[in-house]
Amino acid sequence: MIRDPETLETLLDSVRRFVRERLVPAEDEVARADQIPPALVQAMRELGLFGLSIPEAYGGLELTMEEEVRVMFELCQTAPAFRSVIGTTVGIGSQGILIDGTPEQKQAWLPRLASGELIASFALTEPEAGSDAASLRTAAIREGEHYVVNGTKRFITNAPQAGVFTLMARTDAKVKGAGGVSAFIVDAKSPGIALGKIDEKMGQKGAHTCDVIFENCRVPAANLIGLKEGQGFKTAMQVLDKGRIHIAAVCVGVAKRMLADALRYAIERRQFDQPIAEFQLIQAMLADSRTEIYAAEAMVVDAARRRDAGQKVSTEASCCKLFASEMCGRVADRAVQILGGAGYVSEYGIERFYRDVRLFRLYEGTTQIQQLIIARNMIREAAG
Numbered sequence: 001m002i003r004d005p006e007t008l009e010t011l012l013d014s015v016r017r018f019v020r021e022r023l024v025p026a027e028d029e030v031a032r033a034d035q036i037p038p039a040l041v042q043a044m045r046e047l048g049l050f051g052l053s054i055p056e057a058y059g060g061l062e063l064t065m066e067e068e069v070r071v072m073f074e075l076c077q078t079a080p081a082f083r084s085v086i087g088t089t090v091g092i093g094s095q096g097i098l099i100d101g102t103p104e105q106k107q108a109w110l111p112r113l114a115s116g117e118l119i120a121s122f123a124l125t126e127p128e129a130g131s132d133a134a135s136l137r138t139a140a141i142r143e144g145e146h147y148v149v150n151g152t153k154r155f156i157t158n159a160p161q162a163g164v165f166t167l168m169a170r171t172d173a174k175v176k177g178a179g180g181v182s183a184f185i186v187d188a189k190s191p192g193i194a195l196g197k198i199d200e201k202m203g204q205k206g207a208h209t210c211d212v213i214f215e216n217c218r219v220p221a222a223n224l225i226g227l228k229e230g231q232g233f234k235t236a237m238q239v240l241d242k243g244r245i246h247i248a249a250v251c252v253g254v255a256k257r258m259l260a261d262a263l264r265y266a267i268e269r270r271q272f273d274q275p276i277a278e279f280q281l282i283q284a285m286l287a288d289s290r291t292e293i294y295a296a297e298a299m300v301v302d303a304a305r306r307r308d309a310g311q312k313v314s315t316e317a318s319c320c321k322l323f324a325s326e327m328c329g330r331v332a333d334r335a336v337q338i339l340g341g342a343g344y345v346s347e348y349g350i351e352r353f354y355r356d357v358r359l360f361r362l363y364e365g366t367t368q369i370q371q372l373i374i375a376r377n378m379i380r381e382a383a384g
């Protein structure tokens, strides 16, 4: 649903200009330095990007899901590390509080998240709990007006920059699986939190992940999201439905950029006395990529509209994440092929994208986990 076409078009124009004039020229330097310049993060704050999905009442832009994916189609036509700066705040960092938080929790945290004053991280994965996230072991034991948290979280995006963690921890050791898990808002400055060393990753340099270690960290009971134990996993899964549509939109944006670069190269590069774009075998790769991007874009917009209409979109969100992330990998591979040797050396940037996009098939649920969700939903529906 588009709430206000004129305002949205103005925002999309600003984002397009920001990508073209500020982000694309900074791509190489960000990859080399493994750091996003603070001035660019500040510019993202000023554009309102941290508050995309937060209601206007708390200082956000209150975009609908359809509006949000259209922003992602534009914002992500550059290195995906830039999107990662806002990703964890726009996703579970704000949405868990928004969906299940109390009015006091919303008032206390959402305005600072919307402005980008605080960066939020989502701490679910653990060394022994990845795809099987419901088996997580980090414990939060109630002691008076606090919970005492012990455990280690792994691969946590933006943890080194985070002002706040949305933490999933087990409040009831007797309840195995999802029912014993609760969600907390944890101030990153709390005593008892230590960060591991920053992970050396395959790609997306400039976006950082690391372990977050909780050792007798005391979290006020008032920071239990919704003040209800045992709801945390449900909160996380609801937010991940939204997150998967968002990531699928990110994949569409990055794929568009890679295809634009490959097309430009194919038109300019000459072999056998003609542009390689004239060769039908190159044209097949261009056409297949364009077709798959169109299919993914149409899926994402449809799923976003369904979510805006209040429908349950668990299956559609997983279909989008599965198809768009795999599509993005295929487009990256074809782009390298079209550039030939130039696709393999860093000067042309395509090899960087090739490495960057590999992550999309892994996080927020691997391709295999999306397949399981889709098939399980189908079987449940068939059973009535």
Ligand SMILES: Cc1cc2nc3c(=O)[nH]c(=O)nc-3n(C[C@H](O)[C@H](O)[C@H](O)COP(=O)(O)OP(=O)(O)OC[C@H]3O[C@@H](n4cnc5c(N)ncnc54)[C@H](O)[C@@H]3O)c2cc1C
Residues within 6 Å of the ligand: 088, 121, 122, 123, 124, 125, 129, 130, 131, 132, 154, 155, 156, 157, 158, 201, 209, 359, 362, 363, 364, 365, 366, 367, 368, 369, 372
């Ligand atoms: C760069 C990066 C950023 C991340 N950011 C965050 C973050 O901010 N917050 C957070 O909480 N987590 C984050 N993660 C963690 C990410 O979500 C997990 O890595 C992912 O869910 C997979 O878990 P795993 O790595 O433990 O793999 P595993 O679960 O060990 O999976 C290994 C392989 O087994 C397959 N597999 C597992 N179970 C099944 C099954 N039942 N059927 C078939 N195949 C199966 C998987 O598909 C995969 O191919 C991040 C990871 C990375 C790499």
